[in-house]
Amino acid sequence: MNTIEIQNLTKTYPNGVKALDNVSLSISNGMFGLLGANGAGKSTLMRTIATLQQPDSGTVTFNDIDTIKKPQLLRAQLGYLPQEFGVYPKVSALKLLDYVAILKGILNKKERRDQIEALLVKTNLYQHRKKSVYTFSGGMKQRFGIAQALLGNPKLIIVDEPTAGLDPEERNRFLNLLSEIGENVIVILSTHIVEDVHALCSRMAILANGTIIKEGKPTDLVNEL
Ligand code: ADP
Ligand code: ADP
Numbered sequence: 001m002n003t004i005e006i007q008n009l010t011k012t013y014p015n016g017v018k019a020l021d022n023v024s025l026s027i028s029n030g031m032f033g034l035l036g037a038n039g040a041g042k043s044t045l046m047r048t049i050a051t052l053q054q055p056d057s058g059t060v061t062f063n064d065i066d067t068i069k070k071p072q073l074l075r076a077q078l079g080y081l082p083q084e085f086g087v088y089p090k091v092s093a094l095k096l097l098d099y100v101a102i103l104k105g106i107l108n109k110k111e112r113r114d115q116i117e118a119l120l121v122k123t124n125l126y127q128h129r130k131k132s133v134y135t136f137s138g139g140m141k142q143r144f145g146i147a148q149a150l151l152g153n154p155k156l157i158i159v160d161e162p163t164a165g166l167d168p169e170e171r172n173r174f175l176n177l178l179s180e181i182g183e184n185v186i187v188i189l190s191t192h193i194v195e196d197v198h199a200l201c202s203r204m205a206i207l208a209n210g211t212i213i214k215e216g217k218p219t220d221l222v223n224e225l
Helices: 042-049 071-075 093-103 109-122 138-150 168-179 194-200 218-224
Strands: 003-012 018-028 030-035 057-062 078-081 156-160 186-191 203-208 211-216
Touching: 003 042, 018 042, 018 057, 018 186, 018 203, 018 211, 030 042, 030 194, 042 156, 042 186, 078 138, 093 109, 093 138, 109 138, 138 156, 138 168, 168 194, 186 194, 203 218, 211 218
Parallel strands: 030 186, 030 203, 078 156, 156 186
Antiparallel strands: 003 018, 003 057, 203 211
16 A cells, blocks of 8 residues: 655745645545645645655655655656646657656666557557657647656656646546556546546545645535535
Protein backbone atom coordinates (compact mmCIF):
# COMPACT_ATOMS: atom_id res chain seq x y z
CA MET A 1 0.00 0.00 0.00
CA ASN A 2 1.28 3.46 -0.94
CA THR A 3 0.41 6.47 1.17
CA ILE A 4 0.92 10.16 0.89
CA GLU A 5 0.62 12.36 3.96
CA ILE A 6 0.24 16.06 3.40
CA GLN A 7 0.50 18.16 6.53
CA ASN A 8 -0.17 21.85 7.07
CA LEU A 9 0.95 23.02 3.65
CA THR A 10 0.95 26.78 3.28
CA LYS A 11 1.99 28.85 0.27
CA THR A 12 1.74 32.58 -0.31
CA TYR A 13 2.96 33.91 -3.67
CA PRO A 14 5.12 37.08 -3.80
CA ASN A 15 2.06 39.05 -4.96
CA GLY A 16 0.36 38.27 -1.64
CA VAL A 17 -2.06 35.59 -2.93
CA LYS A 18 -2.40 32.84 -0.32
CA ALA A 19 -2.80 29.82 -2.60
CA LEU A 20 -2.59 27.16 0.13
CA ASP A 21 -3.70 27.72 3.69
CA ASN A 22 -2.85 24.91 6.10
CA VAL A 23 -3.77 22.03 3.78
CA SER A 24 -3.62 18.51 5.25
CA LEU A 25 -4.65 15.31 3.44
CA SER A 26 -4.00 11.62 3.72
CA ILE A 27 -4.21 9.60 0.50
CA SER A 28 -3.67 5.90 -0.20
CA ASN A 29 -4.00 3.57 -3.22
CA GLY A 30 -6.79 4.22 -5.68
CA MET A 31 -8.06 7.31 -7.40
CA PHE A 32 -8.35 10.48 -5.35
CA GLY A 33 -10.25 13.49 -6.68
CA LEU A 34 -9.28 17.03 -5.80
CA LEU A 35 -12.23 19.19 -6.72
CA GLY A 36 -12.10 22.98 -6.79
CA ALA A 37 -13.02 26.05 -8.82
CA ASN A 38 -10.46 27.98 -10.84
CA GLY A 39 -8.04 29.70 -8.50
CA ALA A 40 -8.80 27.35 -5.58
CA GLY A 41 -5.14 26.31 -5.36
CA LYS A 42 -5.28 22.91 -7.10
CA SER A 43 -2.31 23.46 -9.38
CA THR A 44 -0.25 24.90 -6.55
CA LEU A 45 -0.99 21.78 -4.49
CA MET A 46 -0.28 19.42 -7.43
CA ARG A 47 3.01 21.16 -8.24
CA THR A 48 4.01 21.05 -4.59
CA ILE A 49 3.31 17.30 -4.34
CA ALA A 50 5.20 16.79 -7.62
CA THR A 51 8.18 18.64 -6.03
CA LEU A 52 8.19 21.33 -8.72
CA GLN A 53 7.50 24.01 -6.18
CA GLN A 54 8.39 24.60 -2.51
CA PRO A 55 5.75 25.41 0.10
CA ASP A 56 6.38 28.12 2.72
CA SER A 57 5.73 25.54 5.42
CA GLY A 58 4.32 22.06 5.92
CA THR A 59 5.42 18.57 4.92
CA VAL A 60 4.65 15.95 2.28
CA THR A 61 5.59 12.33 2.96
CA PHE A 62 5.24 9.65 0.27
CA ASN A 63 5.64 6.21 1.83
CA ASP A 64 8.69 6.99 3.96
CA ILE A 65 10.12 9.75 1.83
CA ASP A 66 10.11 13.37 2.96
CA THR A 67 9.50 14.67 -0.56
CA ILE A 68 10.37 18.28 0.20
CA LYS A 69 13.78 17.33 1.61
CA LYS A 70 14.41 14.49 -0.85
CA PRO A 71 12.60 15.40 -4.07
CA GLN A 72 14.79 13.18 -6.25
CA LEU A 73 13.57 10.08 -4.38
CA LEU A 74 9.97 10.97 -5.12
CA ARG A 75 10.60 11.88 -8.76
CA ALA A 76 11.82 8.36 -9.49
CA GLN A 77 8.35 7.08 -8.53
CA LEU A 78 6.25 9.89 -9.95
CA GLY A 79 4.18 10.28 -13.11
CA TYR A 80 2.97 13.84 -13.64
CA LEU A 81 0.67 15.28 -16.26
CA PRO A 82 0.73 19.06 -15.80
CA GLN A 83 -2.19 21.25 -16.68
CA GLU A 84 -0.61 22.72 -19.75
CA PHE A 85 1.78 20.62 -21.71
CA GLY A 86 2.21 23.36 -24.28
CA VAL A 87 5.23 23.04 -26.48
CA TYR A 88 6.42 19.81 -28.07
CA PRO A 89 9.59 19.27 -30.08
CA LYS A 90 9.38 18.15 -33.70
CA VAL A 91 10.49 14.57 -33.02
CA SER A 92 8.01 11.70 -33.34
CA ALA A 93 5.84 10.54 -30.44
CA LEU A 94 7.91 7.36 -30.35
CA LYS A 95 11.20 9.24 -30.10
CA LEU A 96 9.85 11.61 -27.47
CA LEU A 97 8.68 8.71 -25.30
CA ASP A 98 12.10 7.15 -25.74
CA TYR A 99 13.80 10.34 -24.45
CA VAL A 100 11.45 10.51 -21.48
CA ALA A 101 12.08 6.83 -20.70
CA ILE A 102 15.84 7.43 -20.70
CA LEU A 103 15.41 10.43 -18.40
CA LYS A 104 13.34 8.22 -16.11
CA GLY A 105 16.29 5.85 -15.91
CA ILE A 106 15.04 3.03 -18.15
CA LEU A 107 18.40 2.40 -19.74
CA ASN A 108 17.79 -1.01 -21.27
CA LYS A 109 16.77 -0.50 -24.89
CA LYS A 110 14.51 -3.54 -25.16
CA GLU A 111 12.77 -2.67 -21.90
CA ARG A 112 12.12 0.84 -23.22
CA ARG A 113 10.79 -0.49 -26.50
CA ASP A 114 8.46 -2.96 -24.76
CA GLN A 115 7.08 -0.40 -22.31
CA ILE A 116 6.63 2.28 -24.97
CA GLU A 117 4.88 -0.09 -27.36
CA ALA A 118 2.49 -1.29 -24.65
CA LEU A 119 1.68 2.29 -23.61
CA LEU A 120 1.11 3.41 -27.21
CA VAL A 121 -1.35 0.55 -27.66
CA LYS A 122 -3.05 1.26 -24.32
CA THR A 123 -3.50 4.94 -25.16
CA ASN A 124 -4.69 4.18 -28.69
CA LEU A 125 -1.82 6.10 -30.24
CA TYR A 126 0.15 3.25 -31.79
CA GLN A 127 -0.94 4.12 -35.32
CA HIS A 128 0.21 7.72 -34.74
CA ARG A 129 3.57 6.87 -33.20
CA LYS A 130 5.63 8.28 -36.06
CA LYS A 131 3.90 11.67 -36.04
CA SER A 132 5.03 14.66 -33.99
CA VAL A 133 2.98 15.26 -30.87
CA TYR A 134 2.44 18.91 -31.81
CA THR A 135 0.26 17.74 -34.71
CA PHE A 136 -1.99 15.79 -32.29
CA SER A 137 -5.50 16.90 -31.28
CA GLY A 138 -6.11 17.97 -27.68
CA GLY A 139 -7.42 14.55 -26.69
CA MET A 140 -4.49 12.77 -28.32
CA LYS A 141 -2.06 15.07 -26.53
CA GLN A 142 -3.64 14.24 -23.19
CA ARG A 143 -3.49 10.50 -23.93
CA PHE A 144 0.12 10.95 -24.94
CA GLY A 145 0.66 12.79 -21.64
CA ILE A 146 -0.66 9.74 -19.77
CA ALA A 147 1.61 7.41 -21.74
CA GLN A 148 4.53 9.64 -20.77
CA ALA A 149 3.42 9.78 -17.12
CA LEU A 150 3.06 5.97 -16.91
CA LEU A 151 6.56 5.20 -18.22
CA GLY A 152 8.62 3.48 -15.57
CA ASN A 153 5.55 2.25 -13.66
CA PRO A 154 5.30 5.10 -11.14
CA LYS A 155 3.54 4.54 -7.81
CA LEU A 156 2.18 8.07 -7.67
CA ILE A 157 0.42 9.64 -10.65
CA ILE A 158 -0.72 13.25 -10.64
CA VAL A 159 -3.03 14.58 -13.35
CA ASP A 160 -3.92 18.26 -13.16
CA GLU A 161 -7.18 19.30 -14.87
CA PRO A 162 -6.66 16.73 -17.64
CA THR A 163 -10.07 17.04 -19.30
CA ALA A 164 -10.15 20.84 -19.58
CA GLY A 165 -10.81 21.74 -23.21
CA LEU A 166 -11.60 18.20 -24.40
CA ASP A 167 -14.81 17.44 -26.28
CA PRO A 168 -17.20 14.92 -24.61
CA GLU A 169 -15.98 11.95 -26.66
CA GLU A 170 -12.31 12.64 -25.98
CA ARG A 171 -13.11 13.32 -22.35
CA ASN A 172 -14.75 9.89 -21.98
CA ARG A 173 -11.86 8.19 -23.71
CA PHE A 174 -9.46 9.92 -21.38
CA LEU A 175 -11.45 9.07 -18.25
CA ASN A 176 -11.65 5.42 -19.34
CA LEU A 177 -7.91 5.39 -19.74
CA LEU A 178 -7.46 6.80 -16.23
CA SER A 179 -9.83 4.20 -14.82
CA GLU A 180 -7.60 1.44 -16.23
CA ILE A 181 -4.48 2.56 -14.40
CA GLY A 182 -5.21 0.19 -11.55
CA GLU A 183 -5.67 0.05 -7.84
CA ASN A 184 -2.08 -0.54 -6.82
CA VAL A 185 -0.97 3.04 -7.27
CA ILE A 186 -2.15 6.44 -6.10
CA VAL A 187 -3.74 8.59 -8.77
CA ILE A 188 -4.56 12.18 -7.84
CA LEU A 189 -6.96 13.82 -10.26
CA SER A 190 -7.45 17.56 -9.95
CA THR A 191 -10.51 18.97 -11.67
CA HIS A 192 -13.30 21.51 -11.45
CA ILE A 193 -15.75 18.98 -12.94
CA VAL A 194 -17.83 17.20 -10.28
CA GLU A 195 -18.87 14.41 -12.69
CA ASP A 196 -15.25 13.41 -13.35
CA VAL A 197 -14.72 12.82 -9.65
CA HIS A 198 -17.97 10.91 -9.26
CA ALA A 199 -17.24 8.69 -12.23
CA LEU A 200 -13.75 7.67 -11.13
CA CYS A 201 -12.73 8.43 -7.59
CA SER A 202 -13.14 6.43 -4.40
CA ARG A 203 -12.13 9.37 -2.21
CA MET A 204 -12.20 13.09 -2.72
CA ALA A 205 -11.58 16.48 -1.18
CA ILE A 206 -12.93 19.89 -2.04
CA LEU A 207 -10.47 22.78 -2.10
CA ALA A 208 -11.70 26.37 -1.90
CA ASN A 209 -9.52 29.45 -1.43
CA GLY A 210 -6.55 27.30 -0.51
CA THR A 211 -8.40 25.37 2.20
CA ILE A 212 -9.83 21.83 2.27
CA ILE A 213 -13.50 22.38 3.06
CA LYS A 214 -14.75 18.77 2.69
CA GLU A 215 -13.20 15.34 2.50
CA GLY A 216 -14.67 11.89 2.10
CA LYS A 217 -16.35 9.50 -0.33
CA PRO A 218 -17.88 11.10 -3.43
CA THR A 219 -21.14 9.23 -2.73
CA ASP A 220 -21.35 10.86 0.72
CA LEU A 221 -20.47 14.33 -0.53
CA VAL A 222 -22.72 14.35 -3.59
CA ASN A 223 -25.75 15.72 -1.79
CA GLU A 224 -23.78 18.60 -0.39
CA LEU A 225 -22.65 19.92 -3.78
P1 ADP B 1 -4.66 27.75 -13.23
O1 ADP B 1 -5.69 27.54 -14.31
O2 ADP B 1 -4.13 26.52 -12.63
O3 ADP B 1 -5.10 28.75 -12.19
P2 ADP B 1 -3.25 29.80 -14.54
O4 ADP B 1 -3.65 29.77 -15.98
O5 ADP B 1 -3.87 30.76 -13.60
O6 ADP B 1 -3.39 28.34 -13.95
O7 ADP B 1 -1.69 29.97 -14.44
C1 ADP B 1 -0.81 29.55 -15.44
C2 ADP B 1 0.61 29.86 -14.95
O8 ADP B 1 0.71 31.23 -14.50
C3 ADP B 1 1.02 29.01 -13.77
O9 ADP B 1 2.38 28.68 -13.89
C4 ADP B 1 0.79 29.89 -12.57
O10 ADP B 1 1.67 29.58 -11.51
C5 ADP B 1 1.05 31.27 -13.13
N1 ADP B 1 0.17 32.26 -12.50
C6 ADP B 1 -1.13 32.13 -12.23
N2 ADP B 1 -1.63 33.21 -11.63
C7 ADP B 1 -0.58 34.07 -11.53
C8 ADP B 1 -0.43 35.38 -11.00
N3 ADP B 1 -1.45 36.01 -10.42
N4 ADP B 1 0.78 35.95 -11.07
C9 ADP B 1 1.80 35.29 -11.62
N5 ADP B 1 1.74 34.07 -12.15
C10 ADP B 1 0.56 33.46 -12.09
P1 ADP C 1 -6.20 26.32 -9.50
O1 ADP C 1 -5.26 25.30 -10.06
O2 ADP C 1 -7.20 25.72 -8.54
O3 ADP C 1 -6.86 27.15 -10.54
P2 ADP C 1 -3.82 27.76 -8.69
O4 ADP C 1 -3.01 26.96 -7.73
O5 ADP C 1 -3.37 27.82 -10.10
O6 ADP C 1 -5.34 27.32 -8.57
O7 ADP C 1 -3.91 29.25 -8.18
C1 ADP C 1 -4.30 29.58 -6.84
C2 ADP C 1 -4.17 31.09 -6.68
O8 ADP C 1 -2.80 31.44 -6.71
C3 ADP C 1 -4.83 31.88 -7.79
O9 ADP C 1 -5.33 33.07 -7.21
C4 ADP C 1 -3.69 32.17 -8.75
O10 ADP C 1 -3.91 33.33 -9.50
C5 ADP C 1 -2.53 32.32 -7.80
N1 ADP C 1 -1.25 31.92 -8.41
C6 ADP C 1 -0.96 30.73 -8.96
N2 ADP C 1 0.31 30.69 -9.39
C7 ADP C 1 0.82 31.90 -9.08
C8 ADP C 1 2.10 32.50 -9.26
N3 ADP C 1 3.10 31.83 -9.82
N4 ADP C 1 2.28 33.75 -8.82
C9 ADP C 1 1.28 34.42 -8.25
N5 ADP C 1 0.05 33.92 -8.02
C10 ADP C 1 -0.17 32.69 -8.45
